[in-house]
Amino acid sequence: MTGPEGAALDPVTAFALVGALGVGAQQLAWRLNMPAIVFMLLAGVLAGPVFGIFDPARDIEVLKGPLISIAVAIILFEGGLTLNIHTLRDAAQGVMRLVVIGAPLGWLLSTLALRHGAGLSWEAATVFGGIMIVTGPTVIAPLLRSARLSRRPAALLQWEAIVNDPIGALAAVLAFQVVMVAQTGATALAAAQHLALGVLVASALGAAGGFGLAYAFRRGKVPEFMKVPVLFVTLLGIFALSDSVLHESGLLAVTIMGIVIANANLPSYEELRRFKEHATVLLVSGVFILLAAGLDFSELARLDWRAVIFVLAVVLVVRPLTVMVSLVGTGLPWAERWLIALTGPRGVVLVAVAGLFGERLSALGIEDGALIGPLAFALVVATVVLHGFTLTPFARFLGLTGGEKPGLLLVGGSRWSTAFATILKQADVPVLMTDPNHGHLRAARSLGISTFYGDVLSEAAEHNIELVSYATLVAVTDNDPYNTLVATDLAPEFGRENVYQLTREKESRARHALPSTLGGRAFAQGKTYAELEGMIRDGWAFRLTRLTAAYRLEDWRAEMGDALLVLVIQPSGDLRLPFKGDTLKGGEGVRLVYMAPQGAGRGGDTAPSRPGVDDLPAGPAARAAAD
Numbered sequence: 241m242t243g244p245e246g247a248a249l250d251p252v253t254a255f256a257l258v259g260a261l262g263v264g265a266q267q268l269a270w271r272l273n274m275p276a277i278v279f280m281l282l283a284g285v286l287a288g289p290v291f292g293i294f295d296p297a298r299d300i301e302v303l304k305g306p307l308i309s310i311a312v313a314i315i316l317f318e319g320g321l322t323l324n325i326h327t328l329r330d331a332a333q334g335v336m337r338l339v340v341i342g343a344p345l346g347w348l349l350s351t352l353a354l355r356h357g358a359g360l361s362w363e364a365a366t367v368f369g370g371i372m373i374v375t376g377p378t379v380i381a382p383l384l385r386s387a388r389l390s391r392r393p394a395a396l397l398q399w400e401a402i403v404n405d406p407i408g409a410l411a412a413v414l415a416f417q418v419v420m421v422a423q424t425g426a427t428a429l430a431a432a433q434h435l436a437l438g439v440l441v442a443s444a445l446g447a448a449g450g451f452g453l454a455y456a457f458r459r460g461k462v463p464e465f466m467k468v469p470v471l472f473v474t475l476l477g478i479f480a481l482s483d484s485v486l487h488e489s490g491l492l493a494v495t496i497m498g499i500v501i502a503n504a505n506l507p508s509y510e511e512l513r514r515f516k517e518h519a520t521v522l523l524v525s526g527v528f529i530l531l532a533a534g535l536d537f538s539e540l541a542r543l544d545w546r547a548v549i550f551v552l553a554v555v556l557v558v559r560p561l562t563v564m565v566s567l568v569g570t571g572l573p574w575a576e577r578w579l580i581a582l583t584g585p586r587g588v589v590l591v592a593v594a595g596l597f598g599e600r601l602s603a604l605g606i607e608d609g610a611l612i613g614p615l616a617f618a619l620v621v622a623t624v625v626l627h628g629f630t631l632t633p634f635a636r637f638l639g640l641t642g643g644e645k646p647g648l649l650l651v652g653g654s655r656w657s658t659a660f661a662t663i664l665k666q667a668d669v670p671v672l673m674t675d676p677n678h679g680h681l682r683a684a685r686s687l688g689i690s691t692f693y694g695d696v697l698s699e700a701a702e703h704n705i706e707l708v709s710y711a712t713l714v715a716v717t718d719n720d721p722y723n724t725l726v727a728t729d730l731a732p733e734f735g736r737e738n739v740y741q742l743t744r745e746k747e748s749r750a751r752h753a754l755p756s757t758l759g760g761r762a763f764a765q766g767k768t769y770a771e772l773e774g775m776i777r778d779g780w781a782f783r784l785t786r787l788t789a790a791y792r793l794e795d796w797r798a799e800m801g802d803a804l805l806v807l808v809i810q811p812s813g814d815l816r817l818p819f820k821g822d823t824l825k826g827g828e829g830v831r832l833v834y835m836a837p838q839g840a841g842r843g844g845d846t847a848p849s850r851p852g853v854d855d856l857p858a859g860p861a862a863r864a865a866a867d
Contacts, residue, residue, distance in 0.1 A: 254299040258533075261287055262525025277379055277587075277624045280525055284532020296534040304530060308592050311523040313479045313494045315588070318520040319402035320498020321512070334392075334570050335399040338580075342400070342566040343373050343407050349558040358550035358615060360608050363419045364601055368612045370411030371594050372554070372619075375401045376587025379624055383585065387632040388708040390640045393576045397583060405589050406492035410439065412597050413488050420604065438486020446493035449478045450500025457506050471512060488593065527588045531617070539614045547615060551622045559584040575638040583631060585623040591616050645670055645813045647710040651696050651726050652717030653680030656772045660716075660806065661689045663782040663833055667809060670709060674701065675717070697729055707733055712815045715741040715760060718769050727760030737761070740817050742769050763817035764806055775804070779838045782806075786831045793826025800836055807833035 249257065261283040269276035287294045296304045351369030354360045360368065380401040384394050417431040453474060456462050462470050475494055483490035506512070563581035594616035601609025635641045647670030650657050657673060661684060664671040673684050674692040681691045694700050713734050715723035723741040731739045739760035745768050764772065783803075787793055808816045811829035818824055 249294060249299040251300050251303065254294060254296075257287070257294055258526050258529045259522070262522070262529045265529075266521070266525055274628075276525075277383075277528065277585075278628050280528040281532045281621060281624065284529040285535060287529070288533030289535050289537050294533050296530050304534070308527055308530060308588070309483075310476065310479070311527045312589055312592055313490055314475065315520050315523055315527075316402065316405055316491055317475055317494040317498040319398075319405075320495045321502045324502045334396050334567055334572055334580075335403070337566040337570060338396065338400045338563070339403050339407070342562050343404055343411070345565060346373050346558065346562040347411055349562060350554065353550055353553040353558050354615075357546060357553045358611070359546050360611065360615075361606060363606050364608045364612060367412050367415040367419060367597050367601060367609075368594060368615070370413075370415045371408050371590060371597065371616070372586070373408035373411055374405045374586065374589050374593075375584050376405075376590060376620075379585040379587035379627075383583075383627060383631050387635050388641050389579075389635055390708065391706060392572075393579050393635075393640055394708075396576075396580055400580075402495065406488075406495045409488040409491050409589070409593050412593060413438070413486065416597055416600060419601070419606070434486065438482075438489040439492065441485045442482040442489035442493040443496060445478045445482050446496030447500055449474050449493070450497040450504070453497075454501055454504035454506060458504070467512065488596075491589075524588070527592075531588065531591050535617060539610075540618065542611060543614050543618060547618055550615065551619055554619060555582075555584070555623065555626065575640060579635055579638055579640055582634070583627055585627040586616070586620045587624070591620055641708070646712065646815055647671060648815060649674070649696075649705075649707075649710040649713045651675075651713065651715045651723070653677065653684060653691075654716065654718065654769075654773060655683075655776045656769075657716050658683045658687070658689070659776060659782050660833075662687055663784055664807075665689060667784050667831060667833065669809065669813075669815070672705065672710065674705070696726060710734075711738055712817070713739045713760070714763070714817065715739075716769065716772075720744040720769075724759040728758050731760065742772070743767065745770070761817070762819050765804060765818075766820045767804065775835060780804075780835045781838070782833060783836055784831060784833055787826045787828060789828050793824065793830075793832075796826075796832060800834065802837065804835040805832060806835060809833065 262280060265279035265283045266276045269279045288296075300307070347369050350372040351362075351365045354365035354368055354372075355362060358365075375397075380397055384398065389397075414435055417435055420431065453471065456470075457467060475497065478493050478497060479490035481490075482493035501512075560581040563584075564577060567577050567580070591613075595613040598609050598612035598616075601612065632641070645668065648664060650661055650671060650673045653673055653675035661671045661673050665688070670690075672690045672692060673681060674694065674696045675681050676693070676695045678693055681693055684691050692701060692705055694704075696705070711734070713727070713730055715726045717723055720742070724744070727739045727741045740763045741760040742764070743762045743766045744759075767775075785791075785796060787796065805818055805824075808818060808824065809831040810816070811827075
């Protein structure tokens with residue numbers, strides 16, 4: 241492929257274009273609240289085969305293959321880093337069955353679908369069927385991020401995708417070894433020995449690399465600023481060594497290495513994992529752009545109606561049957577089983593490995609081996625588009641998401657936070673209050689407010705709080721350093737723009753001021769814990785007012801000049817805590833949560849209201865709790 245004028249891009253410009261397209265597609269998808277994978281595929285296809293601006297085979301030549309291989313290895317390693325054994329808990333049995341039973345069963349059913357659906361020969365169908373075990377962590381991760389699934393089905397899908405990826409690659413290697421024996425006359429014993437040696441070496445290298453790094457990091461053998469570089473170099477070395485023994489076994493090695501490090505309880509583990517997450521976002525977008533831009537429409541033209549039957553068979557028969565049989569007797573709710581059964585997107589690993597083995601089969605004289613690459617890309621596009629647009633509504637229909645309404649996680653139990661949670665509950669905003677002091681939650685529990693007794697940063701909280709149900713975090717304990725710690729630690733989970741904390745008591749003093757990179761955003765016009773508690777003691781109460789066409793934000797400000805605006809609830813349900821000097825825009829349907837002294841104006845009595853929700857001061861129960 242060439243561009244409109246046949247001009248090739250220099251490698252530096254090509255890499256810059258890939259980065260801009262990949263990151264730009266993800267940014268646009270975030271803005272439009274749509275699946276990022278779809279935009280990345282579209283951007284790659286438009287830049288490549290449609291307009292001819294970028295052709296990987298022309299512009300970066302021999303770099304394309306190694307780049308994709310290394311990127312896939314890093315992606316799988318990062319996936320292994322997320323697989324802490326503690327995250328399994330009640331999903332462990334399901335994951336084990338999806339791997340032990342689901343992988344071979346999926347191989348068999350995929351092979352049958354390829355043979356009788358796509359019409360491939362048994363040789364090509366068996367090799368490609370092994371590759372189809374994979375479900376694509378490169379696709380699952382962004383889908384789970386946007387769908388906000390409940391913990392257990394999300395853990396099942398994530399573990400299955402990451403663990404089965406190297407298994408699928410090795411299954412393809414095994415099937416190819418069998419085909420090679422039949423085609424070339426090589427001995428079965430030699431092929432089996434080569435395969436066993438490769439798997440053994442990959443497992444040993446992965447485990448050695450993981451335990452070695454964990455030991456070095458824990459004992460201070462590597463300085464903090466060198467940990468990420470050492471991690472990268474070790475990862476690439478182990479991948480290359482393992483692949484030199486048995487092709488594609490490097491994927492198994494780096495996955496094992498990631499899992500070992502994830503379960504080593506390293507002090508700097510979170511920093512390593514988050515850095516790897518950022519790198520993976522760039523790599524996933526880059527690989528998708530490369531694969532889509534390198535697509536050859538003439539290869540896809542070789543597919544006929546049988547390819548459609550094959551895709552439908554995989555989505556509607558192979559995947560559901562594999563999951564349902566694997567999860568028999570696990571005790572998982574049927575809603576979770578159906579969600580997992582009907583969610584099986586394929587991604588980068590499938591296309592990359594399928595293309596490689598398609599070329600190898602063709603070299604052995606198996607003609608339909610050339611169809612494996614186009615079939616793989618067709619399956620990836622179909623499943624990515626299907627699940628990208630249906631996973632969130634389907635999970636919501638099954639009741640397996642964090643809920644349609646954005647919730648608020650309130651860290652710290654006090655008279656002020658209890659009154660705040662009460663008005664939120666009356667406004668139908670999901671709210672959860674946490675505190676390690678049991679007594680601080682007593683009043684909230686008596687008012688029917690959801691509570692969690694324990695430290696929000698503890699492992700118990702990670703396993704028992706569905707963080708996906710809450711879009712905003714507010715730290716309001718009487719301990720300013722702890723508020724800062726909570727806001728800093730959980731900012732990556734919620735997004736820094738959605739994390740708030742009370743203004744620190746000594747914020748104005750230079751020697752006590754903290755860097756802007758620590759903590760959350762201030763709110764409540766810069767009020768401190770002591771000031772807010774003092775307002776409650778002085779009789780200030782929470783109220784809720786809805787703005788209308790007749791009662792605007794300016795009218796509310798004129799009537800309630802002394803009120804303290806704490807929260808703005810948009811008609812969509814989105815929450816915003818105004819900070820000092822924040823510019824607000826009112827609008828019909830916007831609701832204001834604020835504090836006002838006793839005897840202050842009603843704040844919108846002239847506007848239509850819903851009894852019990854609009855223009856409502858905190859009720860007697862809330863005032864009793866505050867007292």
